[in-house]
Amino acid sequence: MNLDKCIGCHTCSVTCKQTWTNRAGMEYVWFNNVETRPGQGYPRTYEDQERWKGGWTRKSNGRLALRSGSRLKNLATIFASPTLPGIDDYYEPWTYDYRTLTDAPLQEHTPVARPKSLISGRDMAIRWSANWDDNLAGAPELANDDPVLRKVSDKVKLEFEQSFMFYLPRICEHCLNPSCAAACPAGAIYKRNEDGIVLVDQDRCRGWRKCVTACPYKKIYFNHRTGKAEKCTFCYPRIEVGMPTVCAETCVGRLRYLGLVFYDMDAVLPAASVEDEHELLDAQRHLILDPEDPEVIRSAEKEGIPHDWIEAARRSPVHSLINEYRVALPLHPEYRTMPMVWYIPPLSPVVDAVSETGEDAENRNNLFAASESLRIPVEYLAELFTAGDTGPVNDSLQRLAAMRSYMRDINLGRETDEEIPRSVGMDGESIHRMYRLLALAKYEDRYVIPPAHAEQAHSLEAFAAGCSLDTEGGPGMGGPGAGGSSRGGPVTGGKVSLPTPRVRRPEDGE
Template structure:
């Protein structure tokens, strides 16, 4: 058992109000400069929808992530050595500026300095890249609040053709927000695909970073990342990505997008995991990926895990942070949070609690009727089909996502019974039996979801500068890859450079 520590994250989608405060906070700190105008390290998408960049989930187009090959896995972007070598100076699977959007500003001088006249002055939009006048046709979340439209929802790859057509019925119109940042994966395809070795995973906390001095701008990382969270700076000729605000974490502060979140949907904490299981987990059948990733996360209270962590060089203060981690509770203890698109096999360390969507019903005599025999049957009448949520969070396994939603519904029902007193106790007892929850667990989940303090949501590990300063290349954790003229084989986390 090779125990490592990882700073992990959890987003509660039922609480996201789509205000984009997180995106603006990140933009103002990290990407408010020339060459980064189109970059949103944190972005908020409307689902159903095509996302940013457009249809980033379609790996037939972008060739991101890993694919099974025998008993192991192989990068999709590196199909064979000859193709990889031929593409080293030209990446055919990159998103274009049209897949993102052409960033713009306005000619405010035309508005503020206009001479007095009979006509109302206007500020024309101009491209931040070319400086020329443009017609605005897209943005980082151009489909904001427009899910169900024939432009965006109709092109969502997670919906079947029949579901796309049904979505346009007025009673089915629905949407939710999906905030996204770099997942700082355990098996990052961006790291494995970089020919220059510029991308690496920090040994002390697992944050994935990009060395600007080593980057050669080959952009394999952009194609390799299935979440499209690595970007190319056209001004510097280097790639850039979310760094999880590690300077803030090292000074005891939450990342900017976490700290600024109005809906308080974001949680951050340390989890301990067994690095020996990375390859086996990433190579597993799709329907086992979620459960196996959970199994990789270890109990920080287990004496054997603590001893193994000490043997691996994990400071005990990091273990203590893992013991208090809200992410560990949501992911491992309560099994409420799920990874986004686990079928990409990168083992993302950003988890989501799926939203409880409105149900589909009809009006009868002034009453909205959903024809539900009990509360759980309402999940089958959600305006978005269960398959949609499964395609997002469980690689198509509907039972796994259904169990999460049943637990969330049980907590909601328990609190309603406690506050309003109009719930059938027998029905509530049946819900407890089916989900494995108890009144005590429901109360614990409710308090960490609805009434958490700043310290409850963000358990930031203390920085050991003396430990980091003494790290050598032999101590650091890096990803090993056999490279021959761009031919990449399976990568796994190992000690040594």
């Protein structure tokens, strides 16, 4: 996700909502949401792992352990987990009583459509939502509770009113080392071998919600109508036929890239277990194999990976942005889950800051100096993407600044300065390729998704049997949810309302 392009329109969130969670019991759920940063996020302060106990922690012997506790502790608290977000941490979903407007009789005063809770059906006062921090609304009063902001220096906090904001779209990270799967007592969460998508088997799920606690990104939700956990499916029915996810397909800013990468499964645990948190980024980059390496190609062929998948890996924009251009960074690598949604940090605040001084914002000397001196962009972004290490963030911003300066000379017909790409360890050709990918990429360049093969159909069908599409009229079908009630009406008390069987009486006849 290229954060320089996100305009915070929430189109991705709305289309995902309409496709996957527009059902009773899921009113509060957003598989895709867009947060304003700095801000508390959704659910509130989800990044505070001292409170929520998500992700992994490294023990003194070098082994990883769930932050939520040992297997014995999880079993002991299986019926009452003490570290679950409440509905107030997410937000109590509501609708408006529009019937009052449409059915009200003629009267002196204009009728008002009051907010009604979608959980209880009663009148409510709206005090929080999935993006209450939108455009830093209420800052600094609200933003001071941002767990990431609390980690940066006191000087940055005191001068926060001089800061900037940016948008952070979030979905499930589909981690290589998912803590949610490790914490599930029923073994209902699994990572598909064929494409790495993490799914919840709805048949095996028992609703113990240990996965909610263990996920440090809090991207698993509890459906209080069905008693099951649900999460982003990465739109796997679309991926299987070579189509991008709904959020990517509908993204107005064209900031999302999807691609296939090869990685060494045996190296995941050692990479996640490195002692220094600042080394986690490089450890994860080394996990992703070079698809141009003949040895990697031979190994892929030996494993039975189809030729068109190998070609797709060679054309993958994700691999290019992570390992070739090295501008993409993972979200909170210190959680040690090896997240697979990567972000290109925003350069625009740097450019805006230079422009406000009256200087040439596209001049590389101005841009390079600004990206190093701005306090919030580097330190705050480093807490988000590199466990506080400002080096990789600066490197990414410098490369983006170099691309902007170098390409301006080309677009204006001026002689290029080859010292610009050399100063960031690149050459003119690679700068030009990165520019085409980030600024001009067409649909087929942004989404390189090989479709599933017919010979994989049996395994795909077997894996999909217990997933969220399992119920008639289920997610995205527009009909009744798995609990049997239609969407749109109030849900009473969080109880599961199953259809009442009709009892045949003698007077009914045949």
